[in-house]
Amino acid sequence: MNHLSTSLLGLLLLPRLLETAKRFGTTPRLVFVSTELHFWAQITKDWVDSPSPLRTYGHKDNVKGP
Numbered sequence: 001m002n003h004l005s006t007s008l009l010g011l012l013l014l015p016r017l018l019e020t021a022k023r024f025g026t027t028p029r030l031v032f033v034s035t036e037l038h039f040w041a042q043i044t045k046d047w048v049d050s051p052s053p054l055r056t057y058g059h060k061d062n063v064k065g066p
Helices: 003-024 045-049 053-058
Strands: none
Touching: 003 053, 045 053
């Protein structure tokens, strides 16, 4: 599978998602589902509201396995 293009798409869409969230007062979601990994994802509001959501989400303290 081409995981790099999926990650790039997410990074390219992130500014638009954040702009739309601010403009319309919504919570944007971009979900990539692969196998059963979607069961592990738990996004909290403080991650979305952080200055750097991807860095916050990807921090080692927020990565958990089954």
